[in-house]
Amino acid sequence: MRNSFANQAMMVSLGAKMTAVSLGQAEITADVSDAYTQQQGFAHGGLVFSIADSAAGYAALTMVPLENEIMTAELKINYLSAGKGRLIAAGRVLKPGRRLVVVAADVWAIDGETRKHVAVLQGTMVPVTI
Helix, strand or coil, rough: CHHHHHHHHHHHHHCCEEEEEECCCCEEEEEEEEEEHHHHEEHHHHHHHHHHHHHHHHHHCCCCCCEEEEEEEEEEECCCCCCCCEEEEEEEEECCCCCCCCEEEEEEEECEEEEEEEEEEEEEEECCCC
């Protein structure tokens, strides 16, 4: 699982790290560096979406046979507030299946002593044989 994550060039370029993984759950973190902010200095929505997608996808990967990989079929995200500091995306499986895995992820921003819920994502992952 961690080797798979380490091979994702997008996550490497974002400075994201897989900080936890267990059956049906995965957590990915990333610092909001200047390179990944929008015009007002907050985390760009693309950064938030990317780590949420990966956290949800890796949560799904824990629920499929070892010979499978996971591909995103569709995702919806609601941005709840602006975030600064460090982002934490906590992905989880809502309903596992052989053909479709329904997933969700919450993204939190930690800035000093402040913790804010910045986004919630829900979607569908598809197990594929590589």
